[in-house]
Amino acid sequence: MEEEARPFLGKFVEEFPAALEEGSPLPVSPLSRKVTLEELHGESLELGLRLLASRGAPAGLSALLCQAALSQLLQNDLSPFHCAQEAGDNQEEEQQVVLLQSEAVQRLFLNKLIDVALAWHQDFPLHPPSPSRFLCCSVHAIKNTRRKMEDKHLALAEFNQLFGIQSGADCAYYAVFDGHGGLDAATYAATHLHVALSKQETLQSDTATAFKTAFKHTDDMFRGKAKRERLRSGTTGVAVLIQEQELSVAWLGDSQAILVRKGQAITLMDPHKPDREDEKQRIEDLGGCITFMGCWRVNGTYAVSRAIGDFDQKPYVSGDADCSTTQLLGDEDYVLLACDGFFDAVKPSEVPHLVLDALQPSVDPEGGGDAPLEQSEDTVGLRVAQQLVAHAKAAGSSDNITVMVVFLCPIQQLLSQNSTKGTAQNAAQQ
Incomplete structure (x- = not known):
């Protein structure tokens, strides 16, 4: 360093x-x-x-x-x-x-x-080393056809360093927030959720509880600001914490994260939508209702059933996050986080193919169109999210779109695996 x-x-x-x-x-x-x-x-x-x-x-x-x-x-x-x-x-x-x-x-x-x-x-001091696992992160966000950009995101591979954590596993934190009714709630969550998470005593021993508590605390903090400043916005959110060989994902609403292992998409979570049967039952048990007005809405207002903010519809729009934990086996490719502007237009099963297409080496037109350009792994990785966003827009998404891809292995290894797989498939066909 x-x-x-x-x-x-x-x-x-x-x-x-x-x-x-x-x-x-x-x-x-x-x-x-x-x-x-x-x-x-x-x-x-x-x-x-x-x-x-x-x-x-x-x-x-x-x-x-x-x-x-x-x-x-x-x-x-x-x-x-x-x-x-x-x-x-x-x-x-x-x-x-x-x-x-x-x-x-x-x-x-x-x-x-x-x-x-x-x-x-x-006099440069001695400090703990940088994170032992370098994670290439590709992120891209666009306003698209919406009047305002209400998404926020945060990539923080240096979680331990930022909070002075010197014991336990190295942590890397990534999050995407999809605001509605304004940017205030999304900005607030992107600014404070990871801080609240860092203060949880159970962060190392029980990450799920730490995440749920942090989400709830951030919602409570925003309630105070919203009351003082008369704010009415809300935000869905999905956050990932990687600790050594453990990946935890916590979420509110319909922003999502998926894991890709050996080229196969793995479901990590079930997004909170008003028409999800258990969410519908929860809302009705509280005395609320789900109505269809172009899409399913809580009490005819919000199209999400859980969020930070939206205090005029609490507790129907719940501030309680869910969390799941997955053990990393060492053969994972990447984890992708995105808002519903992406997932409304792209199925999770399509993601592996789209990412591999985006990773293919660029071609040098002056070399006859068949000579790959020499590019660093960072350069190759950074264009991935951009191409995924472009695909979602071309597939019909008109919403704000944010995509974040956190690679869990070297990009060249992904390309090599795909090349080997293709060679094996060709040999089998012959």
Whole structure:
């Protein structure tokens, strides 16, 4: 890591040689005007990672810098950043929740980040190694024909580094959120769910319980923000945590994840849809109903039966996530996460063939059309999600589309396996 880190730190401290001055514009904008102390954790990490990514920082270094800066921030007395109570504020709520002025406290966080970068540039410390398993991740998202883009996603191979976890298995976290009625709920979940997950004591011993608790806690946190800011949006979500040889997937609603092993799609989950028999029964037992209005809807409103947010339809639209765990045997190809804008147009059984098509080497037109271009594995992998999204759009999807493919083996190994399989099939036919 040090070989990559030093050149970046040199450039970073040239741009930020000293603390940001009071009143000067921030290099990146905070997500919110006001935050609770609990929300400060996720929003600071998001802000720091966004700043560092825009400057081309190595991912592992970004995680370590943000974790160190946040630790220093939380040691400060933050009472000077408390928001003054405004006329008309809910007295009872104000006594329970202290709000911080986001821009002011985030300036302090960014200054802590600059301080850490300056110190490490002078004397780079010893740190735990980067994740032992490098996972190539291909992701692409489009607004498509919708008026707004309401999807959010997060790929975090450096989960342990970001949260200072030095014991237990290396973790990698990936998530896709499909918002509706606005982007607020999806942005909130993408900012806070992984933070809530990192704080669960059962994360190593009982990941399913940790995931369910984290989803529920994120929904409860968003309820407070939605009440304060009069927000009405909701979001489905699917999140994957990979710990050594264990893959856990947790979900709310109809965003999905599938695993591909030896070229075969494996079902990991059953999406929550209003017409799913057990979901329909749950809603009716609560006194709600399922009606068909172009698609099946809960009480004639939302087309999803579980989500973060949608508080006007709780508990019919449940905030309780489901989770499944799969043991990785070492022969897995990849795991794919996507919103319903993809899966409404593409069947899971089609995915392996589409991915292999996307992985085929590009051809050099100047070489007569039959000479493969030399490309790195990263370059080859990154185009996969783009081609999957394009296929879903061509197949008729008009919704926002987000696709994330996390490769669990080297891409060249996938191509080699497919080539060997094709040779064996040809020999058998002859």
